[in-house]
Amino acid sequence: MQVMQKCERAVGRFASRVSWKSVTATFFCFVLSLYLLFALINDRYIHHHAWYERPAPCVTPQIIMDGMVELTFSVTRLLSKLNISHVICYGTLWGALRQGKILPWDNNVDFCLLKNEIEKVPYSTLQAEFKSQQIDLTYDHRHGDYIATRGPAQAIISVFYITIYDEVFKDGLEHRLMWFFQDKPVSFPARLIESPFNTAMFHGQQIPVPHDGIEILKYLYKDDWWLEKPPIGCRSPN
Template structure:
């Protein structure tokens, strides 16, 4: 019994030395760890389909497509006005290089830009300028993307940052903290998005594109960059 009481006194003494701040910090770290592990398992093993492998209409309705075209140039003009270098990328670049317009099945337009450029503009200034053009702007901190919407149309502004090794990586805490869990983290040489840029005609108007044309798509779509990827069950050229 005496040994038992002595053990209890030792435990109590150590418990009193542990501050509530340490307990709270430890608990928060544990919660963050669980969230990161859940995100990894969810993205890799449960919802691991890329966007072009998910069911979607073969042809985007015309009224949505028209709004997407308007949104593309509205966003590009605003970014130019704010001196934020940008290029079209991902599926939007594919459509521009392939036939000079949005792919028939696309449901958004996509831009790529550098974090150093957009961070020069305060958040409230960004919001005010987009709001003045009747555009809603939000930021997805997890994926490092600005989301611009106007009615049914959506534009995604993917933010990238430059490393000391002259490589570009995608921003967002998930990409920064969990890159070692990703099969193919997105990265490419910085020269591909160094301004000034060339332009291509997109729905009859010039838009900035990355250097070397299709080269950046080899990094964005590493395994199948050369393939046209309509939604499952759709012909390559949707009517």
């Protein structure tokens, strides 16, 4: 009992000497340290390797490829119907510019648009419109992406926000919180994805593309934008 009483008195004296400001500052430093550690691990080890540096099938099964083509045009029709300006981007744009179709090894289709464009339409309306075409639409808060899925086919709608310097950055909690710690945050001039757009031939139809052709790819793939990069162990059809 005496030991317990001594411990209680010691804890009481310590608590009386520690102010709430000190506790708050210590807690803040602890959280900040965890954040910095996570940012370092995330940037150096999780997102350091591009998708094409990871193992993947050399050729996407035809049933999935057909579904991706149909989904691409369904998404662009829906976004156009809702007056949401958008373009194809990332690997989908590379496929359109080089081959006029989806790259043989690609496993989804990519769109890019501005945050102020898609926010013109309530999320519930977006979901209802996509659902009317048998497309499930969800929002990934972490990465700032809308995910459109129909059967085995998937489309990633990447959202970007404009800064006061007319530059865009990737939206999403992870990108907004960690851009300062990333070696190469995704950003490019806003004009590249501001409407009106030109179009390119894609699987026999015209589809909106960013301004200046491949210019946006120089920002999205900064180190090797000029290369066609199939997955590891796969040969380019060219």
